[in-house]
Amino acid sequence: MPAPLYSIIVILICLFAGYGINFAVGGLPPSLYGMMLFTISLHYKLIDDKTVANSISWTLKNMGVCFVPAGVGIIEHYDLVRSHGIAMVIITFVTTWLLLTFVGWTVQQQENKKAR
Amino acid sequence: MVFFGSILFFCMITILIYQGFVKLQNRLNQVWLNPMLFSVITIIALLMWFQIDYHTYQTNSQIITWLLQPAVVALGYPLYQQLHSMRSQWKSITILLTISASLVVIISFLFTYIITKEYGISVSIALKSITTPIALAITEQLNGNQAVTAFAIILAGLFGALMGVPWLQLIGVKSHKAQGIAVGAASHVLGTATISQLSFQHAAYGSLALIISATITAIISPAIIHQLMVMLS
Incomplete structure (x- = not known):
C-alpha cells in the first residue's frame, strides 16, 4: 500500500474510533481521543511509524489553512466586536501573555536546575 | 453540479491565498507575516468587495474546517x-x-x-x-x-x-x-x-x-x- 494512503487510513480509523469514545463516554472532543489513540497505536507498533512519517510532517506543515474559514467568521460578530471589542481583545492578550510567561518561565527554571 | 463547483471554488481560493502567503513568508522571512492571519484578512476583504455572504463562504469551505480533525490526530x-x-x-x-x-x-x-x-x-x-x-x-x-x-x-x-x-x-x-x-x-x-x-x-x-x-x-x-x-x- 502506498504510504500516503496508509497514513490517511490509519488516521481516519483513529479519528472514527475517537468519535466512538466521544459518543460512549463524552468528555473530550473526538479529535483529541483520536490523537491519543494514534499515539498509543504508534507506541505499541500497531501502526508503522516510518510509513506515516512523511505524510505527518506534510500535514503538520500545512494544517494552518484549516483555521482560515473559522477565522473569517469574525465578520459575523461585528456589533459585538464594536461594543466590547477593545476590552475583549485587551483581556485576551494580557491573560494569554501572562499564561505564556508563567508556564514558559517555570518550565525553563526546572530545566536550568536540571542542567546544573 | 453547481453546488460541487462552488465548494471547489471556495476551497481552492482559500488554499491558494494561504499558499501564497506561505510562499511570501518563506521568501521575506518575517514572523509577523503569519499566513493564517493574512489569509483571513484577505478573504474578509474579498467577501466584502464582491458582496458575498459569509454563510455562502462558510458552507462551501466546511471541508477545510473539517480537515482540522484528522490534522489534530x-x-x-x-x-x-x-x-x-x-x-x-x-x-x-x-x-x-x-x-x-x-x-x-x-x-x-x-x-x-x-x-x-x-x-x-x-x-x-x-x-x-x-x-x-x-x-x-x-x-x-x-x-x-x-x-x-x-x-x-x-x-x-x-x-x-x-x-x-x-x-x-x-x-x-x-x-x-x-x-x-x-x-x-x-x-x-x-x-x-x-x-x-x-x-x-x-x-x-x-x-x-x-x-x-x-x-x-x-x-x-x-x-x-x-x-x-x-x-x-
Whole structure:
C-alpha cells in the first residue's frame, strides 16, 4: 500500500474510533481521543511509524489553512466586536501573555536546575 | 453540479491565498507575516468587495474546517516520538498546567465581568486558552456566548502563534520544551500548529500541553465559574 494512503487510513480509523469514545463516554472532543489513540497505536507498533512519517510532517506543515474559514467568521460578530471589542481583545492578550510567561518561565527554571 | 463547483471554488481560493502567503513568508522571512492571519484578512476583504455572504463562504469551505480533525490526530505523532523522554515529567507538567489553567480562568473571568458586566462574555473569555471543540462545549454548558468564545480563541491562538516564541526567547526561555508547553497551554492547536514547523520537540510538548490544559479546564472551569458567581453576587 502506498504510504500516503496508509497514513490517511490509519488516521481516519483513529479519528472514527475517537468519535466512538466521544459518543460512549463524552468528555473530550473526538479529535483529541483520536490523537491519543494514534499515539498509543504508534507506541505499541500497531501502526508503522516510518510509513506515516512523511505524510505527518506534510500535514503538520500545512494544517494552518484549516483555521482560515473559522477565522473569517469574525465578520459575523461585528456589533459585538464594536461594543466590547477593545476590552475583549485587551483581556485576551494580557491573560494569554501572562499564561505564556508563567508556564514558559517555570518550565525553563526546572530545566536550568536540571542542567546544573 | 453547481453546488460541487462552488465548494471547489471556495476551497481552492482559500488554499491558494494561504499558499501564497506561505510562499511570501518563506521568501521575506518575517514572523509577523503569519499566513493564517493574512489569509483571513484577505478573504474578509474579498467577501466584502464582491458582496458575498459569509454563510455562502462558510458552507462551501466546511471541508477545510473539517480537515482540522484528522490534522489534530496527526499531532499524536510528535507526541509519540517524545513519549520516552516525557514519561518521567508528565506529572510535574500536569501540576503546573492545573495551576496555570485555574489562574487563567479566574483572572480572565473576573476582569471581563468587572469591565463588561456581561456573564456570557466573561465565560467565553475565561475559556479562550483551550482548543475550540472543548471550549464551545463548556461555553454551551455554562450558558456563555459561543460566538465570542470562537473569536477569543482565535485571538489567543494568534497571539501565541505570532508573539509566543519571540517573546519567550526575549525573556530567556530558550528550551524547546518550555516554549512548546507554554504555547500549547496558552494558544492551543493554533499556536501548536504554528510552532510545530520549528521542531518536532515544539510540536510534541505543544500537543501534550494542549491536551492536558483542555482536559483540566473542562473539569475545573464549571466549578470555578460557579464559585466566582456566588462570590460576586
